[in-house]
Amino acid sequence: MATKDECAAALDRLAAKLGGLDDDRRAKNDFERTVSCTVPDLGVAFHGRMKQARLVGVVDYEDIGRLPNAQIKLTIPSDDLLALVDGRLNFIQAWTAGRIKVSASFGDLLKLRKIF
Template structure:
């Protein structure tokens, strides 16, 4: 089981990865969305914004009931979050097998697929 700190570090790596996109790829991801990532086995959640293909303003919540509503909501076990961010876990396979759960619009699902 990964720790809260390891999950936060994985989200930091994701933010850095998104921040490194070139202008052409960034232009196609200009929408702003609120994002939450709940890690049930740790009882923690993270909430932030996806803006201009950047993950910003990420805040950790130790009480998952207090997390603000988000347009894109992920639920993922602690071990799978770093694996997904680092490319060791395929997003579509994890989604199809039920390892991760995502609640988002169809358009947002397509954008998530491109990120991971």
């Protein structure tokens, strides 16, 4: 099981990866949504905003009951979060296998698939 700090670092890597998209790819994936990522095995959640294909303003919540509502909600075990961010886990395959739970509109799911 990964630690809270490792998960936070993985989300930082994801933010850096998204920040490094070229202008053409960023323009194609320009949408703004609030995003939460709950890591149940650690009892922690993260909340931020996807804006212009960037992940910004990520805050962690150890009291998941205080987590603000989000338009895109992910629930993922800590080890799977690290594997997903590091490219060792395919988003769609993990989602269809039930390893990742996603609560989002169908359109947002398609947009997420293009980014990951």
